[in-house]
Amino acid sequence: MTAPLDVPESARESAPAAEAAGMDRKAIQGRSLGQIAWMRLKRDKVAMAGLGVIVFLIVVAVFAPLVVKWFGHPPLEFHRDMIDQETQVPKDAWGGMSWEYLFGVDPLWGRDIFSRVVYGARISLLVAFLSTLLSVTIGTVLGITAGFFGGWVDTVISRAMDVFLAFPLLVFAIALAGVVPNDAFGLSGDGLRVTLLIFIIGFFSWPYIGRIVRGQTLSLREREFVDAARSLGARRPYIIFREILPNLVAPILIYSTLLIPSNILFEAALSFLGVGVRPPTPTWGGMLSDAARIYTVPHYAIFPGLAIFLTVLAFNLFGDGLRDALDPRGNR
Amino acid sequence: MRRKPVWAMTAVSAALAMGLAACGGTSSTPSGESGSSGQPAAGAKNAFNAALTGVFNPSTKKGGTLKLANSGDWDSLDPADTYYNYSWNFIRLYGRSLTFFPGKPGVEGAKPVPDLAAELGKPSDDLKTWTYTLRDGLKYEDGSPILAKDVAYAVARAYDKVTFPNGPTYLNEMLDWPKDYQGPYKSKGADYSSAVEATDDKTVVFHLKEPYSGFDNIVQMSPTIPVPEAKDTGAKYKEHVVSSGPYMFEKNEIGKGFTLVRNPHWSEAIDPNRPALPDRYEVSTNVNADDMDNRILSGDLHVALEGSGVGTAALSKVLTDPALKERADNVTQQRLWYTSINPTVKPFDKLDCRVAVQYAMDKTAYVAAYGGPTGGEIATNLVPPTIPGFKKIDLYPSPEGKGDVAKAKEALTKCGQPNGFATSVSYRAERPKEKAVAEALKESLARVGITVEIKPYAQKDYFSSFAGKPSFVVKENLGLVVNGWGSDWPDGYGFLQQITDSRVIRDGGGSSNTSVRIPEVDKLLDQARLEQDVTKREALYAQIDEKVMQESVILPGIWAKALLVRGQGLTNVLVSDGQQMYDYVALGVQ
Amino acid sequence: MVTYIIRRLIGAVFMLTIVSMVTFAIFFVVPQLAGATPEGMASRYIGRTATEETAKLAAERLGFNDPLVVQYGRYVKGIVAGAEYDYGAGVEHCPAPCLGYSFTTQQPVFPDLMNRLPVTLSLALGAAVLWVGIGVGIGVLSALRRGSVFDRTAMIVALAGVSLPIFFTALISMQLFSYGNPFDFAAKGGTYTTIQDSLPLWAYSLLLPWVTLAFQFAASYARLTRAGMLETMGEDYIRTARAKGLRERNVVFKHGLRGALTPIITIFGLDFGLLIGGAVLTESAFSLNGLGKYAIQGITDQDLPKVMGVTLLAAVFVVVANLIVDLLYAVVDPRVRLS
Secondary structure, three states, rough: OOOOOOHHHOOOOOOOHHHHHHHHHHHHHOOHHHHHHHHHHHHHHHHHHHHHHHHHHHHHOOOOOHHHHHOOOOOOOOOOHEEEOOOEEEEHHHHHHOOOOOOOOOOOOOOOOHEEEEEEEEHHHHHHHHHHHHHHHHHHHHHHHHHHHOHHHHHHHHHHHHHHHHHHHHHHHHHHHHHHOOOOEHHHHHHHHHHHHHHHHHHHHHHHHHHHHHHHHHHHHHHHHHHHHHHOOOOHHHHHHHHHHHHHHHHHHHHHHHHHHHHHHHHHHHOOOOOOOOOOOOHHHHHHHHHHOOOOOOOHHHHHHHHHHHHHHHHHHHHHHHHHHHHHHHHH | OOOOOOOOOOOOHHHHHOOOOOOOOOOOOOOOOOOOOOOOOOOOOOOOOHHHHOOOOOOOOOOEEEEEEOOOOOOOOOOOOOOOHHHHHHHOOOOOOOOOOOOEEEHHHHEEOOOOOOOOOEEEEEEEEEEEEEOOOOOOOOOEEOOHHHHHHHHHHOOOOOOOOOOOHHHHEOOOOOOOOOOHHHHHOOOOOEEEEEEEEEEEEEEEOOOOOOOHOOOHHHHHHHOOOOHHOOOOOOOOOOOOOOOEEEEEEEEEEEEEOOOOOOHHHHHOOOOOOOEEEEEEEOHEEEEEEEEHHHOOEEEOOOOOOOHHHHHHHHOOOOOOOOEEEEEEEEEEEEEEEEEOOOOOOHHHHHHHHHHOOOOHHHHHOOOOOOHHOOEEEEEOOOOOOOOOOOOOHHHHHHOOHHHHHHHHHHHOOOOEEEEEEEEEOOOHHHHHHHHHHHHHHHHOOOOOEEEOOOOOHHHHHHHHOHHHHOOOOOOOEEEEOOOOOOOOHHHHHHHHOOOHOOOOOOOOOOOOOHHHHHHHHHHHOOOOOOHHHHHHHHHHHHHHHHOOOEEEEEEEEEEEEOOOOOOOOEEEOOOOOOOOOOEOOO | HHEEEEHHHHHHHHHHHHHHHHHHHHHHHHHOOOOOOOOHHHHHHHOOOOHHHHHHHHHHOOOOOOHHHHHHHOOOOOHOOOOOEEEEOOOOOOOOOOEOOOOOOEEEEHHHHHHHHHHHHHHHHHHHHHHHHHHHHHHHHHHHHOOOHHHHHHHHHHHHHOOOOOHHHHHHHHHHOOOOOOOOOOOOOOOOOOOOOOHHHHHHHHHHHHHHHHHHHHHHHHEEEEHHHHHHHOHHHHHHHHHHHHHHHHHHHHHHHHHHHHHHHHHHHHHHHHHHOOHHHHHHOOOOOOOOHHHHHHHOOOOHHHHHHHHHHHHHHHHHHHHHHHHHHHHHHOOOOOO
């Protein structure tokens, strides 16, 4: 369990439900677990709305160049004619919002905020997805290893998780992001910064998945079907991959979905503090950080802020729904 | 993170010796739109730029508490260890150096008058020995007498740059220090009388290596503020500096702030320079810059200490609200914001490629990055207009300063890069305005096909490890380095030497000159130092300026200005050329 | 019990060691891999007028020339046994735990931390009271009136609360309730008053940060309490309690809430520990000079002793909070036995 931000621990997970997930599940004839879950999920309108928003955001992010071409201006293009040269804020009321500039323009350069928010979604989602993937991978591998083998292996891994949890992660992440040079690992520019963000965020979030997986593995290891497989002479890899892992899919899926929004917030926080992707590449956190300085122009803060809010909310709604669908007990 | 360290100081004025009389200094004329154009000086009426040409709201009323805030923090409160110009302005409240920039508006405020000394320095005929005699009856805050040996000791301890890393080093370089001297702590008991000595209780004598006629300006700086050896605690002395001025520390919490109260052993009889109006000074440090601006606008706070002008948010408020605008002063500073064009980075080794940058840049965007016309005016060459001998040199003219794309493309073709090329620009990550400059460069140069990658670096290491380190510049392809410089004293040499002398560039890094390596300029600088005739000397500065522009290794951005706001209830507000911000010694409260 | 605590404490020391080593490595190994020399690193801390000779002397004084192990050892020794610091005019003894001296201000770090701790503590404590009270209260009510309008509204607001980045909420709340109106009643940023100076002013100056921070936490605590309550209220022992004819109030608070509280205590311990270690975002948004801002300052200035100090202090708080949580567990839940 980690909380890298000034964000409640509980926003990330609820421990008891985690223990419950993946257990006591009996398949009903003719339908797989996935089918049942999907049926339940489809009935959950709120979760489906969340999913809809997520899909929409992904589409927008993937086709950002087209979206911007149709509805906006290139995100880096200056429109200084929109700016009052005396004070450097947009000339028109409402920050220059119009059909031409849907969300108005940013102070100083008059760049199209709509386009910048759209492009910001790319960085945000890319970093969130890949860092989640990374932490889930590390967390699952180490969690299973610790839970399955026990003994000193378990001790070492569990201690490692404790150490990670004791770090003031945000402080640490900023320090790390600050000392990495411009060219490293054969990468440079935005590519390097994105990779760096993915690794930092992913690397700091794994213990939280790791703990859940370890706990699950510990209890699964003692279950009858594993005993049965073992007494039939199954080897360890078989037990891990065929008996235990499938039973972990549900909790891993649930907590991945819930980890994504917290990673979005983490990325936004790093960008807000100025250690994210470099300017002028637009990010939501970076725009908010600029907006904080020019607080006299509220529209500049509101759109990137809303973008973060909606994205995180959508993932949270979907994650909640997914949990209910996969683990109906939790909501009883 | 909005600290604006102002490294380049202006306090050292060589005015007397170098004939500064013609210098307009900060006294830019008040804007016509202010109401009181008939009587701009010496009025209590609020008007835009009212404190620039005269004293705003003059008063001799004593009492009250003056509240000040700093969005960053002092480098140190120790007179040996501070190099911010606001700090040199403020330190005069609790410390008295040998000479003093008087609280007079405009150019008069940059001519030193005796302070601790009874009169200005008496030079020997060869100008290598300077003698100062202290006033009678001088006392520290504890009532003990201020002796000449305390001044000599203060100068000697300031020599120790390991203990006091921040302070100015002019005296270290000018005086004839014993070989291998390391300051009174490391070289305990060593005799430093070859550099500075107290011949009796009231006489301090300085021994210079080279003749220098403007020494009165050097001893105006904080390192000549006396420090009683018995009370000296080295790096900890800043926790309680023993006052020789009208105010002393009541409490001091480093990182949070401090309060000054009246020093009972100070009196007007021993100090004709300071009106000492308020009873108390309350200073808070590390205050959020926007909060600070807001508190000044609303009247909770009197002064933003750094004197670097209001932030972006407050700027638009002040300029659009006539009631606020009439409380503001747009102060001209002797500072150039510029971009170095490094000829060590290909293809900037070719002159025409560098020239292309001069033509391609939209300078109005440079102005915008610094907040618009109140942040500065377009610079066409290095030396700012308020420095004596200023000559406008515009080798790369363009309509309204917006750049000349056709000429830039022409230059690119000449240097064999007709389709442009790729390069990088560095800026100090903590400075949003420099970030904006980098963005503006990227946008402007893209017009002619030059693609620019933006690379921020920590301000702390900017010159020591990154942009100021020649090998790093080449390795990171930093063709462009966002940079800035303010004069150490209002004179062409003080302004130009540190940024155009190639001999200040060190392999180890640390210099803010990253791009100017012109042997002819080095020669001209040496010539100027030896030249006694003011007119000829100023002609040399213009020559250097022009040469650098011809070589196109510096892209001048703007000559800086700052929009200061007078807090409510302030009296005796004035801006002098010595401080280029409100004179903190003169201020009072209603 | 005693052996349990001792074992945990040993574990804690081990953890703090690792944390300090990793932090140390980041600041010294990474720059050296990038090619920084001891003089180069020292030149960050000696101003701009410095000569190469000064840089050399400074590198020596800061001990950058020694091997990393020696440098680290010296740091640890300072914590355990104190250290001597040469401040020029003499040598000062820095008593244990000596967390070193700032490279930039030459001030000892430990008193600085203690100086800023009250700010962060005030922020965290006040917010915690708010969020636990409001969060748990709403959670219980929601669970009891499951499906009601109250429940739905509360849960929507709660979900929105956990989805908002704190720096955005802070920005908006300052827009609305501080300078620039429209509901200008809150204390102005940067006017923190200590509790010793004036209790009402202290509370007033922290009101906005408290509410902003608590909003987010309360939201998640409400969600958590609700889920926990729903789960416990479905347990057999609740049915038994009801069957026994206990008053509903007793059933809910004595049995139901108690069961639901255990996970909340765990999470509260962690939350609170981490928050003290630096509410970085909240402190920078509201310009409170607490530990979080101190850490950021340290990072900006590349001032390792400052960053190390905050990191270690934060780790201590997390470890202590964890320990207290585990001990509390035994109190709240009789089934838990410490071993």
